[in-house]
Each structure stands twice: as structure tokens, then as C-alpha cells.
Amino acid sequence: MNQHREGAKLENSHCNLQVFEEGEQIMEHLPRELVSNVLSRLPAKVLLLCKCVCKTWFDLITDPHFVTNYHAVYNNLQSQEEHLLVIRRPFFSGLKTYISVLSWNVNDPKQLVYSNVLSPPYEHNSDHKYWTEILGPCNGIYFLEGNPNVLINPSLGQFKALPESHFTTPHGTYSFTDYAGFGFDPKTNDYKVVVIKDLWLKETDERQLGYWTAELYSLNSNSWKKLEDSLPLPIEIWGSSRVFTYANNCCHWWGFVEESGASEDIVLAFDIVNESFRKIKVPRIRDSSDEKFVTLAPFEESASIGVVVYPVRGTEKCFDVWVMRDYWEEGSWVKQYSVGPVPVIYKLVGFYGSNRFLWKDNNERLVLYDSEKTRDLQVYGKYDSIRAAKYTESLVSLHRGNDFSHKCLSCSFVPDPLLHDSEYLISF
Numbered sequence: 001m002n003q004h005r006e007g008a009k010l011e012n013s014h015c016n017l018q019v020f021e022e023g024e025q026i027m028e029h030l031p032r033e034l035v036s037n038v039l040s041r042l043p044a045k046v047l048l049l050c051k052c053v054c055k056t057w058f059d060l061i062t063d064p065h066f067v068t069n070y071h072a073v074y075n076n077l078q079s080q081e082e083h084l085l086v087i088r089r090p091f092f093s094g095l096k097t098y099i100s101v102l103s104w105n106v107n108d109p110k111q112l113v114y115s116n117v118l119s120p121p122y123e124h125n126s127d128h129k130y131w132t133e134i135l136g137p138c139n140g141i142y143f144l145e146g147n148p149n150v151l152i153n154p155s156l157g158q159f160k161a162l163p164e165s166h167f168t169t170p171h172g173t174y175s176f177t178d179y180a181g182f183g184f185d186p187k188t189n190d191y192k193v194v195v196i197k198d199l200w201l202k203e204t205d206e207r208q209l210g211y212w213t214a215e216l217y218s219l220n221s222n223s224w225k226k227l228e229d230s231l232p233l234p235i236e237i238w239g240s241s242r243v244f245t246y247a248n249n250c251c252h253w254w255g256f257v258e259e260s261g262a263s264e265d266i267v268l269a270f271d272i273v274n275e276s277f278r279k280i281k282v283p284r285i286r287d288s289s290d291e292k293f294v295t296l297a298p299f300e301e302s303a304s305i306g307v308v309v310y311p312v313r314g315t316e317k318c319f320d321v322w323v324m325r326d327y328w329e330e331g332s333w334v335k336q337y338s339v340g341p342v343p344v345i346y347k348l349v350g351f352y353g354s355n356r357f358l359w360k361d362n363n364e365r366l367v368l369y370d371s372e373k374t375r376d377l378q379v380y381g382k383y384d385s386i387r388a389a390k391y392t393e394s395l396v397s398l399h400r401g402n403d404f405s406h407k408c409l410s411c412s413f414v415p416d417p418l419l420h421d422s423e424y425l426i427s428f
Helices: 002-029 032-039 044-050 055-061 064-075
Strands: 081-088 098-105 113-119 130-138 141-147 150-153 158-161 178-185 190-201 206-218 223-226 250-259 262-271 276-281 292-299 304-311 316-324 333-343 347-351 356-360 365-370 373-380 387-390 412-415
Touching: 032 055, 032 064, 044 055, 044 064, 055 064, 081 130, 081 373, 098 373, 113 373, 130 178, 130 387, 141 178, 178 250, 250 292, 292 347, 304 347, 333 356, 347 387
Parallel strands: none
Antiparallel strands: 081 098, 081 387, 098 113, 113 412, 130 141, 141 150, 150 158, 178 190, 190 206, 206 223, 250 262, 262 276, 292 304, 304 316, 316 333, 347 356, 356 365, 365 373
């Protein structure tokens, strides 16, 4: 009897192997363009499984050309679902930060929101590890500023902590505040993080007004370098922009300069490819910094940047949106449109395309304003901790080289314990 069973198993194994080989031969004879078109419509987590189907599919899915095109094709498909990557600290005690992907159907009359929380690798999953800002997406890659600074690809479940910079500030100074930028260098296929730090005088413990220092991280080399004497000083930078403002291979920050006793608003730009800074002049778009907030925003349609201006006070706010139509022409700023009034707005924390804004209300809940409608996204963050960015699928890997120091760690998504309508567990 046992011999009969073993014989049957062996026969079944031969049959399965034959079916697999025949299926593989069929797959390999399908037109490459057809297979590429079909696979480009599948989520990244499904493509990870598809790599195991046959060598032809593995070679296609890992081909750099397919990886690059996939991000554009898949994320531009018509879909009724929308997704956000959100960081927040939901509790009054502790610094623990939740990294979540929120999903919802735009036509759902019940306006249900589903949330999955990214569970960081063990060594980074504690109350002492936290994140305060999201920069991204850049080809589906995100930079989270905090302790530690990290790069993540949520689609692939990749998590990479950046090494600490060991550069010191100029003699007699120290740094207290920093602002980060993040982008992609297409010439070297490299992802870079630039950090600008203010300078304080040790002797007097006073700000050295207008002066900063800058450092640059490269994913390819997994190291930092000093950007010597490249900042157009003196300049002051404001922290009011909470939106990832990356356009024309440049990062941007809102700031001002003092000239002849008067203050003039400017935008500071950093070219990721050429690794150089420049100042962009801005027309007088607000009367007072005490009365009006300013948030920079990217405009993908024109490959340029914009400025969203709105009042500090009041429970109803109107947004004025200014756009620099020609990125390289300072005189091309125009007031594109106005939005509002929007009721019960507190602070803008994200920009989700034309006429769509993400803001937190007075109860510190995340809300989406869309064409005169608002949607409560059912998550909250204490101490002004909510930040949000559009979520996009990506096959871009954070792995670089064979050196262990270049390796990134794996992470997974689990149902959000604070949202009862959590989706099923997704693991990588």
C-alpha cells in the first residue's frame, strides 16, 4: 500500500512538473509587450510573487526599464480607490509614531476608511524611535525625518535607516534646527537627502542670523558629505511648509531675506543633480507673516512649484494658490485660483493635487477637502504630529551593492489597531 502511495505521489510530481514546464514554455512564448502591459497593472506585492512564475517573468519584472515604467503606468490607472501614507502620534504619552497607509473608495456613501500600519523592524520599533516629517513620494520612495532618519519603500516592505552624519559645525557654533529635502538624481540613479542646519554661537548662545550649513546623503554611497560654501547666504528659512515640494529635480523651502531694512519673501531651491542652491524671488503675495500662513506645493502639470496662502486666524479659511508657470523664470508667478471658504480648518498638512487639501481640524483629526466636500479620514495625531503624503506603488529597491552596510531591512503591514475597519494582514 505504501509503495502504491509513493508511486502515485511520484507520478503526480512528474505530472505537476510537466504542467509547470509546459506553462513556463507558454509564458515564455507570449509577446513581451503583452506580458509587460498586463504585469504593469498589478500591485507591487503581487509582482513579488510573479517573479517566481518563470525566469522570463523574473527577468522582465527586475528589468530597470520595467521598474521605471511601472511606477508611472500603475499609479496612473483609473481607480475608485485612493491612498495616503500618514505618520502620526495618536497618544498623549510617548513618542511612538504610527506609519499608516489609508485607503478609501471615492464613491462609498458610508465613507469608510481602511488603515494598515507599517510595523518597523524590531530594532526600530520602540517608543524612543519616532518620525516628524514625510518627504515623498519620489518614484514611490519616501524619506521620514526623525530618530532615525529613514528611507522606506512601503510597496516592497523595505526600511533603511540612514547612517549618522559625523560632520561638525564651524568652529564656535552649534546647530539646533534643521530642514531636509529629498529627491532623485536621474544621471546617477541615486536618491539623495539634503539637510540644512542653522548656526548658533556657543560663546553667547545666540543665533547667527541668516547663516546655515548643509550636508548631503547619497543612497548609492550610503554616506554623507559636506556642501561647502554653496548656500546663498544670508537667508532665513521658515518651517511652515509641510508638503513635499520637489519639482524639476529640485527641493524647495520657504524663506526670506533682509535687504535695506525690509524683509522679502523668497524660495530656496536645491538642485539634486548639480548639487547647488539658488534663491527664487517671489512677488508680494501676503501682507503679513503674522496674519498669513504660506505652504509650498508642487504642480506636476507644469513641472513647477506653487505657493498656498491662507489666514492664520478664523474657523473658515480661503486658500489663494500662486504658481510659477515657467520654473526658470522668476517673473512668471501668477495667482492661479482661490479655494474656499473651508469651514473649521486648523492647519494645512498636505496638498493632494489641484483643489484638494489635507488639513487637521481643531480635534487634531486628518480631513480631506475635495471640491467643496470634506472627508473625515478617521485618524488623529497629538501634538501637531499628523503628516500626510500621496501613496504610490513602486518596484524601486533600496538595496545598493553587496556591502552589508548598504542593506535595508524588511518590514510589514498589520491591521491598524485604532481603526476597527482594518484590512487583512499584508506581509512581505
